[in-house]
Amino acid sequence: MQDRLELPLFIEREREGTYFTLPFTMPPDVESMTLRYSYDRHLKSERAVDRGTFTARREANIIDLGLVSPAGVQVGASGSDKQEIFISETAATPGYRPCLLEPGRWQIIVGAYKVAPEGVNVTYEITFTFKKMRLLKGDLHTHTVASDGVYTAAELGRRALLHGLDFLAITDHNQMVSRDSLPRIEGLTLIPGIEWTHYRGHANFLGVDQPYDGPFFANTFEEVRERFRSARQRGALIMINHPFEEGCEFQFDLNELPFDCLNIWNGPMRLQNFRAVALWQEMLEEGKKVPICGGSDFHRDMPFLYPGAPTTCVYARSASVEDILEAIKQGHAYIIYAPDGPSLEMTAGEAILGDTVPWPEVKEMEITLDGLQAGDTVQVITARESKTILEAPASGRYRAVYTVPSIIFRKFIYPPGRHQLTSSYF
Ligand SMILES: [Zn+2]
Numbered sequence: 324m325q326d327r328l329e330l331p332l333f334i335e336r337e338r339e340g341t342y343f344t345l346p347f348t349m350p351p352d353v354e355s356m357t358l359r360y361s362y363d364r365h366l367k368s369e370r371a372v373d374r375g376t377f378t379a380r381r382e383a384n385i386i387d388l389g390l391v392s393p394a395g396v397q398v399g400a401s402g403s404d405k406q407e408i409f410i411s412e413t414a415a416t417p418g419y420r421p422c423l424l425e426p427g428r429w430q431i432i433v434g435a436y437k438v439a440p441e442g443v444n445v446t447y448e449i450t451f452t453f454k455k456m457r458l459l460k461g462d463l464h465t466h467t468v469a470s471d472g473v474y475t476a477a478e479l480g481r482r483a484l485l486h487g488l489d490f491l492a493i494t495d496h497n498q499m500v501s502r503d504s505l506p507r508i509e510g511l512t513l514i515p516g517i518e519w520t521h522y523r524g525h526a527n528f529l530g531v532d533q534p535y536d537g538p539f540f541a542n543t544f545e546e547v548r549e550r551f552r553s554a555r556q557r558g559a560l561i562m563i564n565h566p567f568e569e570g571c572e573f574q575f576d577l578n579e580l581p582f583d584c585l586n587i588w589n590g591p592m593r594l595q596n597f598r599a600v601a602l603w604q605e606m607l608e609e610g611k612k613v614p615i616c617g618g619s620d621f622h623r624d625m626p627f628l629y630p631g632a633p634t635t636c637v638y639a640r641s642a643s644v645e646d647i648l649e650a651i652k653q654g655h656a657y658i659i660y661a662p663d664g665p666s667l668e669m670t671a672g673e674a675i676l677g678d679t680v681p682w683p684e685v686k687e688m689e690i691t692l693d694g695l696q697a698g699d700t701v702q703v704i705t706a707r708e709s710k711t712i713l714e715a716p717a718s719g720r721y722r723a724v725y726t727v728p729s730i731i732f733r734k735f736i737y738p739p740g741r742h743q744l745t746s747s748y749f
């Protein structure tokens with residue numbers, strides 16, 4: 324894929340005082356772009372004076388810059404002030420807005436404010452940086468002053484950065500938040516969200532400004548399902564929150580609602596989280612592929628509670644909201660107790676954590692863990708067995724291989740509306 328474009332342009336004097344555009348093609352999978360342009364703004368002339376040579380600089384050319392997306396939207400304009408601009412989905416040079424770099428026909432706005440009589444040569448140089456898989460750390464469940472938290476989104480964002488997070492979802496109770504209203508914090512992707520909060524269960528709708536029309540409340544199950552269906556249709560990631568949290572258990576029937584991931588670790592590790600893990604295990608053994616995630620449910624500072632406790636780690640193709648949420652939907656995620664907890668890499672051939680591979684063609688999984696401490700053990704739990712594959716004798720990085728012996732799905736039956744768990748998991 325070409326990562327650099329050079330577009331030369333000659334502007335005649337006759338075009339002085341007019342605007343026109345210079346098209347270019349944005350290739351697919353671009354994460355960020357830099358656009359530079361150069362021309363002789365000043366013409367120099369030398370004149371002999373009594374004691375030597377005098378060089379005069381005269382402003383002969385002034386060319387303005389702007390950018391238009393394939394949808395015809397002005398992404399930004401900077402007059403003749405900036406010779407270089409940067410744009411990605413999460414950051415941009417002031418005067419330009421961060422936006423999705425969608426493939427297609429983009430246009431550079433050329434403003435020929437001043438052109439010398441002999442015309443001017445302008446060179447535009449565009450550099451593309453393509454998306455590639457990377458590990459990002461974040462928190463998918465936090466509250467601000469907009470509901471019962473104590474920090475604003477900006478304060479929360481700065482704390483998330485201090486804890487080493489790359490992304491943070493703002494999920495206030497029944498409060499929608501638009502992406503444009505969130506603060507811009509360099510190095511952090513803020514994900515707009517809402518914790519749809521009902522007396523019978525909570526769910527996060529992430530990544531869209533307005534997951535449903537009208538107010539949050541719903542009395543009948545049909546109305547509840549309508550909220551979920553609308554959120555799904557509008558592209559939100561639907562996360563079932565803390566299914567066993569005392570006082571706000573998720574009591575709706577998960578077989579009857581669309582959802583994308585199950586929150587199996589909410590706040591500090593407690594019995595209710597183990598129960599959520601057990602529910603996930605039941606679903607997997609039924610043959611359902613259910614992505615998981617964690618969230619701190621952070622409201623205010625308390626022992627063991629801060630943004631990133633626990634941390635959801637994702638293998639995403641960029642730091643954009645869409646790519647992070649897509650990674651979670653694909654199951655390319657794991658959860659650790661803190662941002663500086665151990666890292667996990669799991670591969671089976673070309674496949675990574677969360678992918679599906681055919682068995683028995685692919686049987687071997689390679690597991691690499693970094694940041695283990697002496698005495699840590701690594702267990703693989705399948706429908707068939709629970710096996711310790713590693714015991715770390717000292718702190719460090721370890722690699723292990725696990726061979727999947729067979730696949731057996733067990734059939735579990737649980738009553739609708741309430742997941743009763745078999746005691747064998749405890
Ligand atoms: Zn909740």
Ligand SMILES: [Zn+2]
Binds near residue numbers: 464466518620
């Ligand atoms: Zn919450």
